[in-house]
Structure formats: C-alpha cells, structure tokens
Amino acid sequence: MPYSSRRKTRWSSGSDREARTATASQMESPDARPLIELNDVSLRFVNYSDKQHSLKRAVLDLVLRRESVAPKSEFWALRAINLKIHQGERVGIVGGNGAGKSTLLRMLARIYPPSSGRIEIRGNVAPLIEMGAGFNHELSGTDNIVFNGAMLGFSKSQMLARAQGIYEFTGLGEFAALPLKYYSSGMYMRLAFAIATEVHPDILLIDEALGVGDAAFLEKAKVRLRGLVERSKVVIIVSHDLGSLREFCNRGLWIQHGQLLADGPINDVIDQYLARTTAQAASA
Amino acid sequence: MEVRTNGGVKVPHAEFFPPPPSPRAPSVWARRIAEDRRELVRFWPVVQNMVVQELRVRYQRSLLGFFWSLLNPLLMLATLGFVFAHMMKTVSNYPVFLFAGMVPWSFLNTSLNDSATSIINNEGLIRKIYLPKLIFPLARVLIALVTFVFSMAAMFVLLLAMHARPSWALLFLPVVVALFAGFTLGLSLIIATANTFYRDTGHLISVFLQAWYFVTPILYPTTEFPEGSRWLFRLNPAYYFIEMFQDVLRWGRMPEFGVVAAAAVIAAVSLGVGYAVFKSQEDKMVFRL
Numbered sequence: 001m002p003y004s005s006r007r008k009t010r011w012s013s014g015s016d017r018e019a020r021t022a023t024a025s026q027m028e029s030p031d032a033r034p035l036i037e038l039n040d041v042s043l044r045f046v047n048y049s050d051k052q053h054s055l056k057r058a059v060l061d062l063v064l065r066r067e068s069v070a071p072k073s074e075f076w077a078l079r080a081i082n083l084k085i086h087q088g089e090r091v092g093i094v095g096g097n098g099a100g101k102s103t104l105l106r107m108l109a110r111i112y113p114p115s116s117g118r119i120e121i122r123g124n125v126a127p128l129i130e131m132g133a134g135f136n137h138e139l140s141g142t143d144n145i146v147f148n149g150a151m152l153g154f155s156k157s158q159m160l161a162r163a164q165g166i167y168e169f170t171g172l173g174e175f176a177a178l179p180l181k182y183y184s185s186g187m188y189m190r191l192a193f194a195i196a197t198e199v200h201p202d203i204l205l206i207d208e209a210l211g212v213g214d215a216a217f218l219e220k221a222k223v224r225l226r227g228l229v230e231r232s233k234v235v236i237i238v239s240h241d242l243g244s245l246r247e248f249c250n251r252g253l254w255i256q257h258g259q260l261l262a263d264g265p266i267n268d269v270i271d272q273y274l275a276r277t278t279a280q281a282a283s284a
Numbered sequence: 285m286e287v288r289t290n291g292g293v294k295v296p297h298a299e300f301f302p303p304p305p306s307p308r309a310p311s312v313w314a315r316r317i318a319e320d321r322r323e324l325v326r327f328w329p330v331v332q333n334m335v336v337q338e339l340r341v342r343y344q345r346s347l348l349g350f351f352w353s354l355l356n357p358l359l360m361l362a363t364l365g366f367v368f369a370h371m372m373k374t375v376s377n378y379p380v381f382l383f384a385g386m387v388p389w390s391f392l393n394t395s396l397n398d399s400a401t402s403i404i405n406n407e408g409l410i411r412k413i414y415l416p417k418l419i420f421p422l423a424r425v426l427i428a429l430v431t432f433v434f435s436m437a438a439m440f441v442l443l444l445a446m447h448a449r450p451s452w453a454l455l456f457l458p459v460v461v462a463l464f465a466g467f468t469l470g471l472s473l474i475i476a477t478a479n480t481f482y483r484d485t486g487h488l489i490s491v492f493l494q495a496w497y498f499v500t501p502i503l504y505p506t507t508e509f510p511e512g513s514r515w516l517f518r519l520n521p522a523y524y525f526i527e528m529f530q531d532v533l534r535w536g537r538m539p540e541f542g543v544v545a546a547a548a549v550i551a552a553v554s555l556g557v558g559y560a561v562f563k564s565q566e567d568k569m570v571f572r573l
Contacts, residue, residue: 045571058482110414113567125414133412138341147337150329151413 033122035203035234036085036108041117043078043100043107043258077103078258080117085251090229091236092249092266094273100258101238105129105205108236123202123233124153130207132192137181141172141191144180148195166194169224170217186217193221197228204232208239242270316563323416330415334423339430354438361386361439368503375505377534380448383439384533385502385526388461391432392468392522393493398424399472400479400486407573417566421476425469433461451536460528460539463551467525470554473562480569500526521550 078100085091093101106112107119109127134151135144142163149159167173170190175183183191206225229235229248239245245252245266252269254262262269324331346352364386365379375381399421403410406420440450479485500522506514517523524547531539 056484111411112570127413130412134409136337136341138344139337143337147330147333150327150333151415153326155329 032086034084034086035122036083037118037120038081038083039118039120041078041081041083041107041114041119042076043103043112044115045075045077047073047075076258078107078114081260083253083260083263085234085236087233089234089251090249091234091251091253092245092269093236093238093253093255094240094242094245094270095255096277099255101255102129102207103258104255105207105236105238108203109205121203125203125205126152126196126199126201126232127205128196128207129205131196132188135180135188135192138179140177140179141167141183142176144191145195149198152195152199162198166191166198169220170194190217194224197224199228201232203234204228204236206235206237206239242274246270313560320416320418320563324418327416327419331419331423331426334419335426335430338423338427354435357387357390357435358438358442364503374508377448380443380446381505381530381534382503383443384530385500387432387435387439388464388526388529389497389500389502389522390435391428391464392471393497394431395425395428395468395472396475396489396493397486398428399476400489402472402476403480403569404483404573410570410573417569418473418562421472421562422469425465425472428468429465436461449536453532453536453538456538457532459544460525460532460547463528463544463547464525466551467521467547467554470551470556470558473558477562477565477569480572481565496520496522502526505530521554524550 081104093104095101103112105127106129107114108121109125109129110121111127111129134148136147139147142160145163145166146156146159149162150156154162163176167176170187170193172183172187172191175187180188180191235248237245237248249266252262252264252266252273253260254269254273262272343352348355361379361383365382368382369378402420402424403417409415410417444450475485475489479489500520501517506517509517524543527543528539528547531537531543
C-alpha cells in the first residue's frame with residue numbers, strides 16, 4: 001500500500017532545518033517554540049453506511065460470534081504530516097480538490113481528532129472555516145451575537161460591548177431585534193463574517209475566499225480581514241486564489257492526496273504547484 | 285504497515301481508530317477530569333445560552349408562554365389523580381402521592397429522550413466549530429431540570445390550595461433533586477453515546493422508559509404488594525429516588541438513611557460510568573454523524 005511508505009514523508013527534515021535556523025535568528029524572543037506542532041499526524045475516515053452499522057447488525061455479530069463483516073471503506077485524508085509553525089508565519093495551503101487542505105484546517109481547529117500522531121497547539125485558535133455555525137434562526141441578531149461570542153470565548157458583557165461595532169460594520173443595526181430567519185442571505189453572511197472576525201486569536205485559520213455580500217461590503221471585508229491577519233500571531237489560509245496567497249502569505253504548503261509535497265517560501269511552492277498542474281494539463 | 289502513535293510505540297493501525305484507548309490508569313482519568321473542568325468553565329456561557337435559548341424559543345409568541353410547561357403536567361396529574369383516586373383507596377391523599385412520583389419521572393423521561401439525540405441534532409455545530417461534546421447532553425439535562433423545578437413550584441402552589449401543610453422534611457428536597465439529577469445525567473451520557481453510534485437506541489429508549497415507568501412504584505405504593513415480594517422493587521435503581529421524593533413530598537418525613545445512601549451510591553456509579561463511556565467514545569463521534 002502506497003501510504004505506508006515512510007520514505008515519502010521524510011520531507012520534514014529539510015523544513016526542520018529551516019525552522020531551526022529561523023529559531024536561531026529569533027533566539028532573543030522569549031517564546032521561540034512553535035505555536036503549532038504536528039508530529040506524524042494521520043487522519044483516517046471510515047465510512048460506515050448507515051444500514052450496515054446498526055444495533056441489529058452488532059447484536060447479530062455478537063450472537064453469531066462472527067467478525068464484523070460490514071464492508072467499510074476507509075480513506076486516509078491525511079498521512080504522516082509533520083509540521084512546525086512559528087510565530088509570525090503566514091502559511092498558505094495549496095492543492096487540488098479533496099487533497100486534504102480543509103481537513104487539515106479542521107484538525108487544527110480540533111474538530112477532527114487525529115487517528116494517530118500528535119498535535120500540539122499553543123494559543124487560542126479562531127477558525128473562519130464555516131461562518132454562522134450555531135446561529136439560531138429563531139433568535140434576534142443581538143442574541144446570536146452573544147451566543148456566537150460565547151462559543152468564541154467572550155462573556156456576554158464583552159460581546160454586548162462589541163455588538164455596536166459589529167452593527168456599525170455590517171450596517172444591520174436596525175435589524176438588531178429581528179429574528180435571524182427574516183434576514184436575507186447577504187445580511188446573514190455579513191453578520192456571520194463580522195462576528196467571526198471580531199476575535200483576537202493567536203492562530204487564525206481561514207478556509208477559502210470568503211464570499212460576503214455586495215461589492216461595497218467586500219471591500220470593507222477585505223480591510224477588516226487584513227487587520228485580523230495582522231494582529232494574529234499565526235495565520236493559515238486555504239485557498240485556490242493563488243494571487244492573494246502570494247500577497248498574504250510568506251510560507252507555502254502543498255498538499256496532495258493527504259501528503260505534504262512541498263513546504264517552503266510561498267512563491268516557490270506556488271511555482272512548483274503551477275508547474276505540476278500545467279504539466280498535467282498539457283499531458284492530458 | 286504501521287503507524288506511529290504518541291509514545292513512539294508501533295502498533296498495527298488497522299485495529300485502532302482514533303487513537304488507541306489509553307490504559308485505564310487513574311492518572312489518565314484525573315487529567316481528563318481536570319481538563320473537562322477547565323473546558324466547562326470556559327464554555328459555561330455556551331451551556332447557559334443553550335438553555336436560555338431553548339426555553340425562550342419553545343414558548344416564544346405563545347400566549348401563555350412558560351405556563352404551558354406547568355399546565356401540561358398539572359392537567360395530566362389532575363386527570364390521573366381524579367381517575368386513579370377511586371382505585372387507590374388504600375392511599376390517603378392519592379393525588380399528592382401521584383405528584384410526588386410523576387413530576388420527577390417526567391424529568392428523567394425528558395432528559396433521556398432529549399439527550400439521546402443531543403449529539404446528532406447538533407451535527408451542524410460539531411462539524412463546524414470545536415465545542416466539548418459533553419455540553420450537549422448536559423444542556424439537555426439542564427433544560428429538563430429547569431422545567432422540573434418550575435413544575436415542582438407549581439405543584440407546591442397546588443398542594444397549598446389542597447390544604448397540604450409544608451413540613452420540615454422539604455428542606456431535604458434539594459439534596460434529593462441533586463442526587464436524582466446526577467443519576468439522570470449519568471444515564472443521559474450513556475444514551476447520548478449509544479444513540480450516536482446505534483440510531484436504534486433512541487427508539488428503544490422510549491419503549492424501555494414506558495416499561496420502566498410501570499415497574500417503578502409511581503402510580504401505586506409498594507404496600508399494595510405482599511411483604512414477601514417487595515424486595516423486588518429494590519432491584520430497580522429508580523426506586524430509591526422515587527421513594528425519597530415520596531417520603532419528602534407525600535409523607536413529610538426524612539427518607540431512611542439506607543435509602544439515601546443507596547441513592548447516592550447509584551447516582552455516583554451512574555455518573556462515573558456515564559462519564560467514562562462518553563469520554564472514551566467522544567473522539568469517534570464526529571465521524572459517525
């Protein structure tokens with residue numbers, strides 16, 4: 001089986017050296033330890049189809065003393081990832097669809113536990129992965145601000161103090177008391193975006209270009225996002241928009257079939273990635 | 285074909301999915317509990333919000349609002365009390381006896397049914413943002429607990445109207461409620477776990493609860509049964525809790541020490557087992573949604 005080959009994952013030694021030199025140059029800074037450390041992290045998904053994984057089946061298997069025969073398809077979303085990310089790094093992740101980019105982000109956000117290996121994260125994480133998680137459609141805008149704030153680690157009074165700023169930014173002040181189900185999808189997205197970006201994280205995770213509202217709002221959103229990126233210690237962005245990755249990031253990761261193919265300065269990684277994809281397109 | 289895990293120990297990966305179950309060393313559990321306590325403090329506002337939201341949404345824009353949750357058990361109790369009072373001539377003041385057992389039972393019933401689906405129904409949250417999964421069944425039990433306390437309060441009003449006099453034993457009621465809530469939370473954790481992996485559990489539970497309700501002396505006192513067979517009730521873990529409620533509420537006396545001790549042990553075991561089961565499967569849950 002291809003993924004058991006450990007040779008392929010030996011790429012890490014190079015980046016370790018880079019990381020070490022980076023650390024050496026920042027020796028004076030008190031916290032030179034990486035904020036994110038992944039040791040040999042793998043993630044496997046097992047698909048149990050609903051019908052096969054039932055109590056009846058489990059009982060039958062037990063009674064008949066047979067091994068569980070339910071065919072399960074397994075899939076390695078990530079294989080033996082080694083990674084160290086230090087303060088000040090802006091990491092852009094590139095790769096084809098289904099390469100495991102978003103899965104990696106979700107794992108860093110603690111949504112998926114690794115199947116093996118160890119993840120160490122020092123600092124609080126703000127995921128901008130899917131916004132509007134936990135919005136309650138029956139409740140008003142302000143109530144949802146408070147609830148979402150609670151999930152991000154703010155107390156009610158802290159969040160109410162921020163509500164004004166959120167309304168100013170989104171222009172939704174007049175709808176503050178309106179239940180969310182009466183919001184248009186644009187309003188909904190704007191509110192979600194404003195709440196999600198109201199944080200002061202150590203580690204910021206951003207998934208994909210964030211489609212939020214009309215052109216005027218998009219401009220404001222970009223400014224706000226840039227501010228957020230600047231005040232975060234570590235930023236990890238997954239995107240297909242290579243131009244903005246070059247602009248935002250200083251380090252690139254290329255993930256293919258759940259494995260890290262390249263790790264280095266963003267422009268090098270993107271160039272490699274482009275070279276490969278165009279070569280593939282040409283040969284096809 | 286091997287995958288390296290935490291300690292650098294090599295294990296064949298096929299048998300283990302997610303991380304291999306850690307050895308049952310007490311230090312592991314001590315660390316888990318410490319971590320959970322920290323997380324519960326951190327995420328307590330989320331739990332609070334969930335409870336308040338649920339209660340608000342449930343009664344939003346209905347004319348009687350929260351009174352519906354009181355009216356429902358009251359009507360139920362009044363009907364049953366009236367009908368059964370004629371059959372249960374042996375129990376004086378039968379409606380009070382009935383109330384004392386039924387209101388706590390409906391708390392257990394609601395908690396178990398709701399927490400069965402607590403993980404599944406919050407799929408949207410669990411797959412989008414990190415939250416300790418313990419808070420979902422916990423929030424369901426707390427919601428049921430709030431409703432329970434309000435029903436209890438309404439019951440007292442009714443009892444006063446029926447010329448019942450409060451006794452000193454009522455001061456013991458919070459202890460009984462706390463023990464019963466612990467017992468319920470433990471069971472809820474087990475059921476929340478089981479139902480996430482085997483969706484049949486939810487259906488089984490409602491059937492099972494119905495049967496359990498009738499074998500627990502709620503509608504009838506144990507004195508209806510011959511002396512020799514009464515010990516059978518003691519096999520039912522819910523018996524001790526209902527007995528305490530009936531002692532305090534109906535008979536106005538302190539429960540026997542033996543019953544309280546048994547209830548405390550049962551509550552502790554239930555909580556412990558529930559917590560262990562839930563925590564050991566917690567990591568797998570996100571893959572089974």
